[in-house]
Amino acid sequence: MKALVVDGINDYSVQEVGFSEPKTGEVLIKMKATGVCHSDLSIINGTIPMAAPVIVGHEGAGIVESVGENVTNVKPGDHVALTWVPICGECYFCQHQEPYLCSAGSMAMGKQLDGTSRISRGDTPVNVMTLLGAMAEYAVVPSISLVKIEEDIPFAVAAMVGCGVMTGVGAAIKTAEVKPGSTVAVFGCGGVGLSVVQGARLAGAKTIIAVDLSQNKVDLALEFGATHGITSKDAVDEIKKLTGGIGVDYSFEVVGIPALVTAADMSTRRGGTVTVVGVGKLTEFVNINSMMFSLSAKTYKGCFYGNANPAVDFPNLLSLYKQKRLPLDDMITKTYDIDDAPKAFEDMEAGLNARGIIIYD
Template sequence: MRAAILHAVGNDKLEIRDDVTLAPVGPTDVRVRIKATGVCHSDLSAMSGVLPQPVPLVPGHEGSGEVVEVGEHVTSLQPGDHVVINWRPACQECDLCLGGQPYLCMKYVIEGFTKGNFRFGGDETTAFGMAGCGTWAEEIVVPWQGAIKIDPDVSWEAAALIGCGITTGVGAALNTARVRPGSTVAVIGCGGVGLSVIQGARVSGARMILAVDPLESKHELAKKVGATHAVTPEGVPDALNELTGGSGFDYGFEVVGKSATIQSAWQVTRQGGDVIVVGAGAMDDMVSISAFSLLFEGKNLLSSLYGEADVRHDFPYFAKLYKAGQLDLESMISARIRLADLNDAVEALRAGEVLRQIVLMD
């Protein structure tokens, strides 16, 4: 089968190969034929080393597909099922899973660094899948918890978006912040996940949503999916005064993954408000907030990993919102491409002008 392979961290180019094979399906695994997969900023972070991953690596973690084989102990799925790939599968047995935080389960994260399910070349070199997935391949093998059944009426493209961008962003608003009806929201960063935060805030009933992004080309789309106002970072002080009288927003979402934008989110949030970090940043990018401010401004600094989702419930729920017209997923797709176009897609994402490019498998 075909797959895109990154041979070394920091490489600019992927090798698109057609001689890739898969490890056998284990008793608790499923094999999925990928139908659609997104090109997400986290894939760039994996390629650059910001998000550590083993190499050789098949990138890709946001995907949807059809189950083609299940292990002998798998009872929840069968061939023909439409599934969304869950890049953070939960063991459903540890204290975190049983305590309601399955998105923090580390079992399969750790396994992903030691177990590579791809093989290529004459010597059958092992390649790993990003986050244990590797959806930039025509087929993948994942634990059964990494494939969540979804309504077959949902398009492959929409299902793929639910697998990461939508769940991360909408979940940050609904699950982490629990945005209240009538509240005010600022969202810093209007890529695919930032637009999903905006949609989550809209669905929650926020009366005012400020979108902040240096690229004015993204402002119109931000308004289309729910933002009431949009500015560049330079326009934030004026917007803060005009929209909140200088007091700040109830919620400030950071969806970039940089210490500077985390501090910006802190600054635009009112006393007693919630600052939610959604962007995936680097381990050596340190955030500086004074101990005085942390206490006396009464703000809550929250992290939102994968939208704090329990994907067993949230994937199907977001699919229902999409089918009901509450989530606009079509507007977030900037291009539909083929697997052979991935290098061009990576360059386009680096340039910052595109939102979600979706690979449709031939």
């Protein structure tokens, strides 16, 4: 089968690899759609270190082809969305209603949960991102990384719900808990940032200010519910002007750049909430003024996977889609064959797509 394999920093290509049957607790998926997400690029460019060779792709949906022993949640023919955090139901976090922090997969390091690979290139085992490796024609994944979806949901939509949409909408609704009538600023308007905008809109925010240096992305944000767009570097001043000098109730940083976290902080009113969704570099730190930390009485939140409980939240988001309250079809700017996956990353880096999606036959 074909897969997008990363062999080193910025060294990636579509290659032919082999796969083996699912073992106990695992499922073979025929992939139908894979979203092209910034976290894939972070592995390609080395921001998130992963041992090569590795297949990226963590935002996907497909059809169950076969199941290993002891798989009870899905059967062949089921339509499924992938979750890039497996939910074991047994660890400390799962038992404390924080399934998005499930520790089951954290030691997998590119392998399956038993420490071995199902994908190979000749005699070489090939690693996969987040137990999935979804940018491939087939994936062998843990059954606890799957959520069954209804058959009338387009695969591309289900794929996006598995990462970008869950993270962004979840950041607004579940992490920050945006309240009706509030003011919001979103720094960074890629696929996840646009989903934060949509989450803030669903939560009833009255003012949603989208900030991005790309006019194209700000225009998209305005289509998805932002009330104001800012492309200048003086975003903090402009946000203050738009909020009567006070600052917004909620700010979101969705890029992973320390200076932007500071800008989000400076744009937030006393007592407001700053939520960081973007993943920065391991070597970088964020500055918060030591005196103002206390005096401004703000809440600082880190958002991981939009505080997702995939088994509950994926179906909820997909119902909002069916009710036309989440216009996810409009998020899909362009689709690609697996052979064109490298072009999809070029387009993402050029800021051309709300979301690019790989579609398989």
